[in-house]
Amino acid sequence: MGSLATEKTVTGWAARDATGHLSPYNYTIRKTGPEDVVVKVLYCGICHTDIHQAKNHLGASKYPMVPGHEVVGEVVEVGPEVTKYRAGDVVGVGVIVGCCRECHPCKANVEQYCNKRIWSYNDVYTDGRPTQGGFASAIIVDQKFVVKIPAGLAPEQAAPLLCAGVTVYSPLKHFGLMSPGLRGGILGLGGVGHMGVKVAKSMGHHVTVISSSGKKRAEAMDDLGADAYLVSSDAAEMAAAADSLDYIIDTVPVHHPLEPYLALLKLDGKLILMGVINQPLSFISPMVMLGRKSITGSFIGSMAETEEVLQFCVDKGLTSQIEVVKMDYVNQALERLERNDVRYRFVVDVAGSNIDDAPAA
Ligand SMILES: NC(=O)C1=CN([C@@H]2O[C@H](COP(=O)(O)OP(=O)(O)OC[C@H]3O[C@@H](n4cnc5c(N)ncnc54)[C@H](OP(=O)(O)O)[C@@H]3O)[C@@H](O)[C@H]2O)C=CC1
Ligand SMILES: O=C/C=C/c1ccc(O)c(O)c1
Numbered sequence: 032m033g034s035l036a037t038e039k040t041v042t043g044w045a046a047r048d049a050t051g052h053l054s055p056y057n058y059t060i061r062k063t064g065p066e067d068v069v070v071k072v073l074y075c076g077i078c079h080t081d082i083h084q085a086k087n088h089l090g091a092s093k094y095p096m097v098p099g100h101e102v103v104g105e106v107v108e109v110g111p112e113v114t115k116y117r118a119g120d121v122v123g124v125g126v127i128v129g130c131c132r133e134c135h136p137c138k139a140n141v142e143q144y145c146n147k148r149i150w151s152y153n154d155v156y157t158d159g160r161p162t163q164g165g166f167a168s169a170i171i172v173d174q175k176f177v178v179k180i181p182a183g184l185a186p187e188q189a190a191p192l193l194c195a196g197v198t199v200y201s202p203l204k205h206f207g208l209m210s211p212g213l214r215g216g217i218l219g220l221g222g223v224g225h226m227g228v229k230v231a232k233s234m235g236h237h238v239t240v241i242s243s244s245g246k247k248r249a250e251a252m253d254d255l256g257a258d259a260y261l262v263s264s265d266a267a268e269m270a271a272a273a274d275s276l277d278y279i280i281d282t283v284p285v286h287h288p289l290e291p292y293l294a295l296l297k298l299d300g301k302l303i304l305m306g307v308i309n310q311p312l313s314f315i316s317p318m319v320m321l322g323r324k325s326i327t328g329s330f331i332g333s334m335a336e337t338e339e340v341l342q343f344c345v346d347k348g349l350t351s352q353i354e355v356v357k358m359d360y361v362n363q364a365l366e367r368l369e370r371n372d373v374r375y376r377f378v379v380d381v382a383g384s385n386i387d388d389a390p391a392a
């Protein structure tokens with residue numbers, strides 16, 4: 032690995048253009064700073080955001096880009112002022128690796144809402160280098176943006192919690208939606224959605240999955256423990272469920288109408304948008320006025336909430352449902368994710384893929 036004073040060469044799998052195709056790429060990471068933690072990547076989950084970014088759905092992608100923001104690894108080196116971690120610890124890194132530490136969100140410990148946030152990839156670090164993500168042999172991160180993986184959680188199991196898990200936990204906590212007995216809807220049963228079902232069920236909610244097809248009905252009810260299942264195109268089923276839900280977590284990653292889902296909410300119900308959609312969504316105002324309903328959004332969770340959701344999953348015995356693949360399968364995994372063919376999160380076994388041995392450009 033080298034020493035604190037050297038720039039280490041790592042191998043990642045990078046997209047070079049908006050085809051989003053990943054291939055081996057060598058680059059250096061910065062010398063280990065006083066508060067830096069160098070992590071040998073063990074596993075990294077594949078989030079739909081990785082597709083949005085690699086394929087430039089948001090119009091701001093820079094290449095070469097090494098995606099991956101559900102990173103679990105082993106600490107191999109720490110800077111002299113790192114107090115929380117030491118070599119050998121199993122740790123996690125998520126979507127954010129920097130913030131200003133001075134603004135209102137930073138002082139309120141919701142640093143994900145800092146306007147100077149630094150993304151774990153497709154961004155520029157304080158030293159002017161591009162940030163690169165977790166589909167790589169190693170990543171270097173300031174200790175503030177590292178969490179310890181608690182005992183009792185397998186590293187591959189922990190990976191999806193670092194984005195998908197905290198993304199559902201945070202709004203349920205923030206909006207006061209943790210009480211048992213609430214009726215929740217999960218719109219889109221993918222990586223984020225399946226964690227939504229599991230976390231909401233663990234909070235004692237009655238959970239309805241709202242899906243684009245009937246294909247996942249049996250698994251949603253039998254394997255994930257959902258209480259009800261609606262196919263969004265089934266008008267009769269949707270009408271029968273009108274005014275029944277306290278909240279809906281909307282994870283659909285493409286443009287879609289909001290009104291069918293607003294109609295499912297009770298008085299004061301909340302539609303919580305999660306999907307990254309680069310086109311305006313629309314609804315007519317009576318759909319929210321006549322029922323005092325809210326449309327809101329939420330972005331991952333804070334570092335504190337990330338630690339909390341990891342422990343929540345240990346305490347409740349919650350696991351993610353994953354398909355573990357090697358790095359040389361990552362492009363097929365991305366294609367399958369885009370065509371809605373995964374139950375429910377791919378996790379790349381990075382350390383088991385010997386990526387340092389691959390010829391890299
Ligand atoms: N706000 C935040 O902090 C975060 C946002 N995200 C965003 O949330 C969205 C969901 O992420 P993730 O759960 O990883 O994605 P997945 O692809 O795993 O799941 C999305 C689900 O939406 C449904 N869906 C409906 N239409 C489509 C379509 N045309 N293509 C694909 N899926 C469709 C499918 O469920 P079904 O079969 O049930 O219809 C699918 O499983 C993405 O936009 C992602 O960028 C992700 C993490 C954090
Ligand atoms: O997967 C996590 C990131 C989500 C995300 C949310 C909003 C946005 O504009 C992004 O670029 C990413």
Ligand SMILES: [Zn+2]
Nearest residue numbers: 078080194195
């Ligand atoms: Zn994500």
Ligand SMILES: [Zn+2]
Nearest residue numbers: 131134137145
């Ligand atoms: Zn800030």
